[in-house]
Amino acid sequence: MNSAAFVVIAILTLAASLAAASLPKLIHAALSFAVAFIGIAAFFFLLGAEFVGLVQVFVYVGAVAVLIVFTILLTRRDVQDTGKLNWGGAIIAIAVFGGLLWAILKTSALSIAAPQIEALTVKRIGGVLMTDYVWPLQCVGLLLTAALIGALILVMEDRNEG
């Protein structure tokens, strides 16, 4: 596993996600969000899960980021955040970060290098999806249909009152 690539991807991903969380202009935050998800997909490529990385790029950068931009444009009135930071939330986030980081750095069993594995082909993923994971697959299909219908009902104009 390439360590220079790891450092570059880590810096890109963390900087972009920090920008997505803290930039005052919403549209800039949405674009940084897309960059952060490209970085996470690059991590998946580095770890040998190419299919998941591609799905991540298609779903997040292709669909969710565009959806967020559309929502920002539809709710145009306040595209600027007030800029006031809620300090309670920041303290909780820093405490969670500190606690988890302490636990990770204390566990010595985690400092292992990657073993050699056989490549995970799309054919194998498809086979597993159609055999061992066929029930979760059907449930996710049902969930996506329900989410689609629910989103349509939520944003539908109420014609009777207008």
Place this chain on the structure above:
Amino acid sequence: MIPTLQLFLVVSVTLFSIGLLAALSRRHAIFILIGIELMLAAASLNFIAFWRFGPQPRPPTGVMIAIFSIAIAAAEAVVGLAMVIAVYRHYRTTNVDQFDRLKG
């Protein structure tokens, strides 16, 4: 320096904390959704990292859970953004501090 499992977990916990910071401390509803998406992505990065560094099970469980979590996160984003639009129509704002009609 060879990337170990520990380094991937450090990256993922940093990503999770940034998402938590965005979800808890911003006032704009879309920022909260962005924070939740970042936290979900950190979780699936953890699944992939543990799959890659652990013993290889016959069905690649970590990869499968990451794929399903991406699908569920997409459904969550769609419903969340639809709710933001519906609430915006009603209140003419997306600032979550002003959604206080149910407050006692």
